[in-house]
Amino acid sequence: MCADTTDFAQALRDAGLRATQQRTVLLSILMESVDHPNADELYARAKTIDDSVSLATVYRTLSALEEAGLIRRLNFENEPARFEITPVAEHDHLVDIDSGEVIELSSDEITRLRQELVEGMGYEILSQHTLIRARKKPG
Amino acid sequence: MCADTTDFAQALRDAGLRATQQRTVLLSILMESVDHPNADELYARAKTIDDSVSLATVYRTLSALEEAGLIRRLNFENEPARFEITPVAEHDHLVDIDSGEVIELSSDEITRLRQELVEGMGYEILSQHTLIRARKKPG
DNA sequence: TTGACTATTGCGAATGCGTTGCATTTACAT
DNA sequence: ATGTAAATGCAACGCATTCGCAATAGTCAA
Numbered sequence: 001m002c003a004d005t006t007d008f009a010q011a012l013r014d015a016g017l018r019a020t021q022q023r024t025v026l027l028s029i030l031m032e033s034v035d036h037p038n039a040d041e042l043y044a045r046a047k048t049i050d051d052s053v054s055l056a057t058v059y060r061t062l063s064a065l066e067e068a069g070l071i072r073r074l075n076f077e078n079e080p081a082r083f084e085i086t087p088v089a090e091h092d093h094l095v096d097i098d099s100g101e102v103i104e105l106s107s108d109e110i111t112r113l114r115q116e117l118v119e120g121m122g123y124e125i126l127s128q129h130t131l132i133r134a135r136k137k138p139g
Numbered sequence: 140m141c142a143d144t145t146d147f148a149q150a151l152r153d154a155g156l157r158a159t160q161q162r163t164v165l166l167s168i169l170m171e172s173v174d175h176p177n178a179d180e181l182y183a184r185a186k187t188i189d190d191s192v193s194l195a196t197v198y199r200t201l202s203a204l205e206e207a208g209l210i211r212r213l214n215f216e217n218e219p220a221r222f223e224i225t226p227v228a229e230h231d232h233l234v235d236i237d238s239g240e241v242i243e244l245s246s247d248e249i250t251r252l253r254q255e256l257v258e259g260m261g262y263e264i265l266s267q268h269t270l271i272r273a274r275k276k277p278g
Numbered sequence: 279t280t281g282a283c284t285a286t287t288g289c290g291a292a293t294g295c296g297t298t299g300c301a302t303t304t305a306c307a308t
Numbered sequence: 309a310t311g312t313a314a315a316t317g318c319a320a321c322g323c324a325t326t327c328g329c330a331a332t333a334g335t336c337a338a
Contacts, residue, residue, distance in 0.1 A: 018305055020315060039296080054317045059296060061315095077214050080295060094257060097265060105256065110249055114269065117244065118233060123273040126236060130253070130269040134262040157285065157334055178324080193288045198325060200286095219324055 015068040022046070022053050026061045030071060036082040036093075036102050076102075076131060092130035105132070154207040161185070161192050165200050169210060175221040175232075175241050215241075215270065231269035244271070 008027045009019035017023060029045050030037075037045070039058050046053045062083055065071040074082040076095065082102075090111050094103040111128065118125055147166045148158035156162065168184050169176075176184070182197045201222055204210040213221040215234060221241075229250050233242040250267065257264055 018314065020305070022316075052317080056297080056318075057316060063297095064315095073216075075214060075216050077212075092269075094260075094262065096262070103260075107253070107256075110252055110256075113249055113252070114246070114271070117246075117249075118271060118273055119276075121233075121242075122276050123233065123235070124276050126272045126274060128269060128271040130231075130267060132253070132257060132267040133265045134257055135265060137258075137261050137263050159286065159334070161287075191288080195289075195326080196287060202326095203286095 011070070015065075015070055017064055017068055021050060022057050023061050023064070025049050025053065026058065027065065027070065030065075030083060030085055033084075036074060036084050038080040038082045040080065042083070074129070077133070090128075092132065094132040094134050097133050097135055105130075150209070154204075154209055156203055156207055160189060161196050162200050162203070164188050164192065165197065166204065166209065169204075169222060169224050172223075175213060175223050177219040177221045179219065181222070213268070216272070229267075231271065233271040233273050236272050236274055244269075 008024045008031070012019040012023055012027060025046050026042060029042060029049075033045075039055070039062060042062070043053070043055050043058045046058065062071065062073070066073050066083075069086060071083050072086050074084065074093065076082060076093075087104075089106060090108070092105045092107050092110075094105055095101070096103065107130070110130075114128060115125055147163045147170070151158040151162055151166060164185050165181060168181060168188075172184075178194070178197050178201060181201070182192070182194050185192045185197065201210065201212070205212050205222075208225060210222050211225050213223065213232065215221060215232075226243075228245060228247070231244045231246050231249075233244055234240070235242065246269070249269075253267060254264055
């Protein structure tokens with residue numbers, strides 16, 4: 001009994017969502033994406049599998065998956081939102097402003113430091129995300 | 140001789156921008172704002188001083204001031220961009236998701252840690268910003 | 279000062295990302 | 309199988325922001 005079978009439909013039901021064809025397709029695409037696609041890109045990829053999906057459903061599904069905690073919405077600057085499967089370990093993002101490449105930064109120590117700071121102020125953190133814009137150093 | 144006279148027009152020229160009436164008004168409003176207004180709010184405040192300003196000019200001015208480095212654009216989640224005078228000391232923002240209040244977090248130590256991490260990867264940081272969503276702890 | 283040159287403005291229309299109303303379809307419990 | 313609520317596709321909409329264009333206003337040189 002392998003618990004990690006890629007049974008996307010079951011994953012949806014486990015999260016309390018109805019396992020529709022469209023949601024299953026979108027979840028599977030997100031699962032195998034190594035980049036951080038936006039809604040339009042997901043729409044394009046989904047249509048190659050099931051060309052009946054609509055953009056409205058892509059947006060509605062992304063909101064549903066986010067609310068269920070299955071995915072995370074990334075709000076970068078001056079561009080449409082991107083999405084990733086909810087990471088097991090917290091991480092931040094660095095955007096290479098020349099290439100547009102998005103790099104994930106693990107940041108255990110920094111996350112913990114910030115948590116202590118904010119909790120000392122009487123708050124509990126719901127989410128935290130750092131966005132770094134950077135450029136490759138010459139040499 | 141006080142170098143800090145609030146000569147907004149001169150500040151604009153020093154930054155390489157033409158000192159128009161509209162830009163001067165907007166810069167002065169931002170200078171005396173303690174909150175983090177968005178374009179609409181700035182438009183409303185500006186109209187009480189010079190009711191001829193248009194929303195388009197507010198947006199164009201904000202882009203110009205940002206590009207000149209005089210102000211910083213804050214991209215929060217699911218809301219229009221907010222703006223603040225470029226801070227002398229780096230800081231991040233905590234949004235109280237119940238009240239909507241925005242709290243500035245100074246973060247010298249964390250900023251420095253992150254800088255070391257990223258530079259070790261061969262990048263130079265152009266900007267970094269952390270957004271924390273949090274809720275006041277009971278008690 | 280005056281003029282001339284160009285950046286900036288106001289207006290309204292256009293864009294882009296995302297959401298919504300509604301009639302139809304579909305998942306899933308009975 | 310069947311009923312019912314939830315999800316879908318489509319097209320219309322909403323909001324934040326940008327753009328084209330003719331008119332205006334800074335700035336700089338004379």
